[in-house]
Amino acid sequence: MGRPMSMTLSEKIIAQACGRSNVNSGDIVTCKVDLAMMHDSSGPRMAGKMLDELGVPVWDIDKLVVITDHYINDENPDHKKIQEHARAWCKSHKVKYFIREQGICHTVLPEYGHLKPGMFCVGGDSHSTTGGAFGAFMIGIGSSDLVGVLATGEIWVRVPETVCMKLKGTLQPGIAAKDIMLKLCSKYGMMGFNYQAIEYRGPVVEKMSVEERMTLTNMAAELGAKTGIVAPDDITQAYLSHVGITAIDAKRWQSDDEADFTKTITLNCSSLVPYVAAPSSPENSLSISEFSQITLNQAYVGACTGAKLDDLRMVAVVLKGKKVSKNIDFFVAPATLNIRKEAEKEGILKVLVEAGAKVLPSGCGGCIGLGAARLGENVVGISTTNRNFVGRAGHKSSALYLASPYTVAASAITGKITDPRHFF
Amino acid sequence: MIIEGKCWCYGANIDTDALAPMGSYQGENVLDGAKQCLRDVDPRFAKGVRENDIFVATENLGIGSSREAAPLFLKALGVRLILASSFARIFFRNCYNIGLPALICEQSPTINMGDKLIVDLDLGIIKNLTQDVSLSYEPIPEHLYNMVLSGGLLPYLKKQLSNEHN
């Protein structure tokens, strides 16, 4: 027997999950799932119902996490029905990890210690790619695929090619992971990496907090990728220690030196400027200097992409001691209740409220046009979310710009799209 | 499997929010929700589309969320086949999972609104009857085709599970 073949991190995880010593990109394999996540929209009312029609139980109740975050916190009778059904379904199926109204699924999942390096995971949501920030291979799937997983614990996948995304240099003050992703969206488009896995590497990633890495993997979905992933290191270990996961095998879950990346893309982050996505697609991103004439009515800090603790910290750095423009409705929806608590402890929330922020419940909310931050007719908004398709965040006549937490904060102050570097 | 029908043609980047607007589907009445399919892109579509029609798009069909309502709506409205130059991966899987074949056909942009097509999935042939030309598509992986023939992932699983029990 020769030496074991070199593999990328994603290939290693898939090989382990399908019980083979090695896999190549293009292979179609059936993997055993280590964890399935679903929310109130994709979960009990869709996949759950279909599973019941099949008449089989959940394959392994220890491996299922159900999180409610989409249709919460309002009086809409349809939404209430969805919540009641979710509760009843989880009860009757004895779901062990049913996390109700604690925040957005992709940010709640790691907070509750469900993710660690080397896991093969699926989620009933396209941004399930976020889990890759923890060195797990996590993909988003639709409801029928979820049923297949719930019934059998398995799913077929085509082993993706891995793209090595090397982030070189140093991020300048006022520039964030979100700017990197918007820049990549502008350059490669929303299908730029269809079917591929993006592994983020390089000195910028090595210095990044886990939460900033989550922005990279979250928005891998906006590049069409099957997933995004970051190999685990001391920073991953430190985050996971906080949530009770002590021993991770960081050495094992790395791409081999000789691994076969389909291509390597290098982005020099030292010269990166703030990026903004114009309506109605993340790929309409351009450097912020193109947007000086845009007057805004609303600014939103929210979603799994843009309301983690680090995101709120960025907003606070810009807003400290300032007030938002009187022409702006400024909303902040911390991604989880834990993050909200931490933000209170750190005094961040106070900074935001004093600047004029209205704090909203922790859930998907404004990202999908629900709750107080829904964009009304002809409203022009800027937000830290990941998508700005027509009508997604409110009325179809509204216009939504996407930007980093720094840029959204700076723009809230002036009432116009504003380069946050003026505040540094 | 042979499908013959009239084409509804759209361009690039038709996203899942356009196909299944937020809030249009709560897991119950598919047909009600389907009336809103593409309402912001082409309000004539949901009213005019008929049984056996074919949905055609160019690049990146189905980008966006994982919501399965997007292909479900098309199927509920009568669409029996989808052609596009390229698909977003979750949407592509979802189509097969609900038993709706989705073909990667580079010549999709040559098809015009209202063209009649006949497609034989066993022989691998697409013919544009209106233009009198043949088109080609990427072969469907065998397990996906079997799934479509069973009517989708659920009926496929049902069959497998009942085989195991017998």
Ligand code: SF4
């Ligand atoms: S916040 Fe937005 S992008 Fe994130 S899970 Fe919720 S709906 Fe999806």
